[in-house]
Amino acid sequence: MGGTWTDNVFPETELVSGNLRLRAFGAGDVEDVRLACSDEEILRWLPLPRPYDLEAARGWCTDFSHHLRTSGDGIHWAITDRDSGRLLGTIGLKSTDWTAHVSEVGYWVAPWSRRQGVAVGATRTVAGWLLGECGFERLELRAATGNLASQAVAERAGFVREGVLRNAGHVHEGRVDLVAYSVIPADGLGLPKVEARTITD
C-alpha cells in the first residue's frame, strides 16, 4: 500500500502472525463478545454499555465495528487463535489522521485468554502492518494511569512512554489521566513479519 490512500479508508484486511489471526467480526462472535465484555476488568477500563447484553454484542459484531472502518476512523479486528479459530480478544485502530499518517491502537483480551501474550502479540502485529505495509508514521497507545496491565502491554510491545495526558479519558467511575505511548518507524523495533490479506467482496 505504501501510504497511497485514495479514499482514506483501511481496506478490510486479515493479518496473520505467529499463532494469531486477526479478522473482521461476524455474527458468529456475538456470544463470545457478550461474555468477554461482561467481565469486570474490561468494564472497569473501557466505557462499554453496562450491563453488556446480546444486543450490544450483536451491534458491535455485525454493524458498528464495520461502520468504524468504512467511515475512515480506523479498523477493528477479532483476535483469534490461528489453529482453533477461538475468539481471544479484539484490537483496533481509531482516530486515524490520514494527513499526518497517525493512528491509535486499543484492545481488550477475553478473560479466558489472558497472560498468554495475546495483547502484546496482536499489538506488535498491528504496529508491524501499519508502519510497514501501510507506510504510517506513528502509532499511539493510551492507557489510564491506574491500568498497569495495559501499560505493561505497551512497554512489552516496545512502545515509548511520552508522558501523562491529564483528565484525557473517561471510564464508568469518572475521568482518568492517560499515559501516552507511541511507536514510530525510527524506533527500529524489529516488528514481526505480518501476512496481510485484503478481503474483497
Ligand SMILES: CC(C)(COP(=O)(O)OP(=O)(O)OC[C@H]1O[C@@H](n2cnc3c(N)ncnc32)[C@H](O)[C@@H]1OP(=O)(O)O)[C@@H](O)C(=O)NCCC(=O)NCCS
Ligand atoms: C490489558 C489486557 C489487554 C492484557 O491482555 P493480555 O493478553 O493478558 O496481556 P499479555 O499476556 O500480552 O501480557 C503482557 C504483559 O502485561 C503484563 N500484564 C498483563 N496482565 C496483567 C495484570 N492483570 N496485572 C499485571 N500485569 C499484567 C504482564 O507483564 C504481562 O507479561 P507476563 O504475563 O509475561 O508477565 C487485558 O488484561 C484486558 O483486556 N484488560 C481489560 C481491558 C483493558 O484494560 N484494555 C486496555 C485499555 S487501554
